[in-house]
Structure formats: C-alpha cells, structure tokens
Amino acid sequence: MASSRPAILVVEDELAIVELVSFALKSAGWEVHAVHNTADAWQYLQQQRPQVMLLDRMLPDQSGIRLLSRIRGDRQFNTLPVIMLTAKSMEEDKVAGLDQGADDYITKPFSPKELVARIKALIRRKEPEHAELEMSLGPVRLDPVSCRVLVQDQQIEIGHAEFKLLKFMIAHPERVFSRSQLLDKVWGDHAVLEERTVDVHVLRLRKALGSADYLVKTVRSVGYMLSEK
Ligand code: CA
16 A cells, blocks of 8 residues: 555646645645646546645636536545635635535635645544544544554554554544445545455454454444444
8 A cells, every 4th residue: 555645736827826835735744736727637636636625716727616516516526625725805706615615715815824724624624534633532542643553551563454444433433334435435446355354354453452342343234333332
C-alpha cells in the first residue's frame, strides 16, 4: 500500500494565488496538485482522489460552480470535501456555492494560515479518520501520526491492515459497517479482496487489542462496529 502524503487539488487560474496556496499547504505537510481550469480538474479527478479540493469560483473555461455541481452529481465524487475560493464576498454567491454542495467558503484575499485551519477543520468534520489527531475509545488510544496504539497506556503490537481498520472504526464509533463498506473504506475501491478477508482482519484486531477486544462487536448478519456499550 502506497503511503504517499495526502494531496490537495487546487483549481485556480491566478498564478500568484496558486503559488501562495501551494507554499502554505506544502509547509503544512500536504502534496499539492494545481490546475488552472475545470477541464484539467475533471481529468485529474478521473485518476486521483484528492483529500480536499480548493475550487476557484471564476475560471477561464467554466465557472467553479458548474464543476462543483458536476462533481456533486457524480456518485464517485459526491463526498469529496470542497472549499470554494472566491473574490466576491457577496452573500448571494456564498449561498449559490453552498447550495451546489461546497463544504466551506473562503473569500479572497485570505491568509494562508486561515486557509490551512479551514482545511483541517473540514477534514476533521468530514473524514475524521484522516485527521491526524489522537483518537480514543474506552481503554484504546490510537495516534495516527506515530501509528501507535495503546491499550491501558501500554503500546500493543498491531499489523498494518489491523491498524487501518481500527483507525477507521475508532473514527466512527457506535456505527455498524458491513463487510463491503469496510473493504471500501479501509482498503479502497480498487481492492480485489473478498468479504471474508474482513473477518480475518477483525479476528486479528481483536487478538491485538487483548483485554480491549470487547470493543469490536459483531452485529449479526450486518457487519461490525466499535462500541463501548
Ligand atoms: Ca479566477
């Protein structure tokens, strides 16, 4: 499994802004891929899934709003986190962008610091398993940065696949996921894995958690959930 840094797609035609934003995002630890029109943005999305997309409102070939509605209309991309960038601060523009499914809005000129803070907040909100914050449930603590898992303050041995599974489930506690959802969310859409693979990793995860194995619940004929209850 490739462990490349998460990428942010910047769709912006003003090169000065592209430069400013790229510098700020790279300094904050992201990969940046910049394109300058909606056609190139769409093409990029056919090959890669960025963690977040920053979308300028006014682009040379088509408006950012048009691209946004195309993205939201596509099952493959409708959960992609999108922040609109706009030179206009008019209330009606914000409403139009949010109506089309933008997750957040930032008005130019903005400070790079504010942009980074907004992106982090959006990731925490939409994809908590990708936010690099420590997460915990009951006696289990998971640190996504050091990839360590502690049970009652003791570090445990855990395999890579089990770590990813735990990371996803601890970010969404008290929610049942089917085997196919877990395959999709943890191993990605393109994984050629059978559903019983999930059972194998759940078994290993329980073993790795030792005394905290009770957190991993089997929900009969549905799937699995992480729960303290
Ligand atoms: Ca523009």
